[in-house]
Amino acid sequence: MITANRLPAQLPPPRWQQLWRESVTDPLELLRLLGLEAQAGRLLPGADTGFALRVPRGFVARMRPGDPADPLLRQVLPLAAELAPQPGFAADAVGDLAARSAHGVLQKYAGRALLIATGSCAVNCRYCFRRHFPYAEETAAAGRWREAVAAIAADPGIDEVILSGGDPLSLSDAKLTELTAALRDIPHVRRLRLHTRLPVVLPERVDAGLLAWLDALPLQKVVVLHANHANEFDDRVDAACAALRDRGCTLLNQAVLLRGINDDADTLAALSERAFAAGVLPYYLHQLDRVFGAAHFEVADEAALALVEALRQRLPGYLVPRLVREIAGEKSKTPL
Structure with a gap:
């Protein structure tokens, strides 16, 4: 009797934690994956920038092989330009430490408290305004959130809690549940906002x-x-965005204006259109926060204003993000 070949059992997809662990952390490996290893000497810094590479392989798969100017690669690849002198740039570019109101809690704007939920993130963006933030000393999850929750409960003017980081979705479901179980007992808290790059x-x-x-x-x-x-x-x-919307989440996008990545009207218009096709409404277009290591990404205000005007002329108003800058000590983002 001839027996049919047994088909291999279909393996379940990798869990996100496994994919996180498999992220690319070696710049040379990243260049090899993209066929750019021959350009390593020209592209990579000759010294440690103090900010490690981390990028999930699924994000690498969206990069164009053989293109050192790929806009996704440029966001994550350490460059020699990060080591150049940068007058006017600082470690704490937006005054986070001065806004600390409790352990891991920042209060800059009326009605909102921002929790530095974790220092972990699935991707290290080279322009990150918190690339020098002292996460080891300033994480709200320390002590099972007690100090952060107590500070929010003591201020009836706070109706929105913002989870930031790092990336709050790098926390386990159990840790997120632990926090929100405490928040649900605070009657004046009505909204939870997540600032996250992980669904992308x-x-x-x-x-x-x-x-x-x-x-x-x-x-x-x-x-x-x-x-x-x-x-x-x-x-x-x-699919991730659709699932979030199905759970009642309002989805917004905030982008950073970055030289050599998205500083032209066609690229910004395509971003707004593509985000909206995924059910995500354009929200903010941030002028670069002037953090050490990011000066090579800066776009002049005049050019930024011209880009937004070009978007107004070609897109419906709801697809035009607000151009803003965060200024340390100000009570809101500053529109430009």
Whole structure:
């Protein structure tokens, strides 16, 4: 009797934690994956920048092989320009430490408290305004959130809690549940806002456990994503965004204006259109925060204003993000 060949059992997709662990952390490996190893001597810095490379392999797969100017690669690859003298740039570019009101809690704007939920992130963006932040001393999750929750409970003017970092979705579902179980007992807190890049760079994070946590939340939910280029979106990101919307999340996008990456009207228009196709409304276009190591990304204000005017002339108003700058000590973002 001839027996049929046994088909191999279909393996479950990797969990997001495994994909995180498999992220690329070696600049030479990243260049090899893109066929750019021959240009390593020209591209990579000759000394340690003090800010490690980390990028998920799924995000690398969206980069163009053989193109050292690829807009996704440029966001994550350490460059020699980071070591150049940078007058006017600082370690704490937006006054985070001066805004500390409790351990891991920043209060800059009326009605809102921002929690530095964690220092971990799935991707290290080279322009990150917190690339020098002392996360080891200033993480709200320390002590099971007690000091942060007490500070929020003591201020009845706070109606929105913002989870930032790092990336709050790098926390486990159990840790997120622990925090929100405490927040739900504070009657004046009505909204929870997540500032996260994970649904874009590691969309597998939007899994059944995370969605169950969101389903159980009694608070209004706002998810502010961070994508700077239309190429950051793919089918998996679209699916993650759809799942978040299905759980009642309002999805917004904030981008950073970056020289050589998205500083032209066609690219910014494509980003707004692609984000909206994924159900994400353009929100902010940030002028670069002047943090050490990021000067080579800066775009002049005059050029930035011209770009936004060009967007107004070609897009409906709801697809034109607000051009803003964060200024340390100011009570809101400053429109330009």
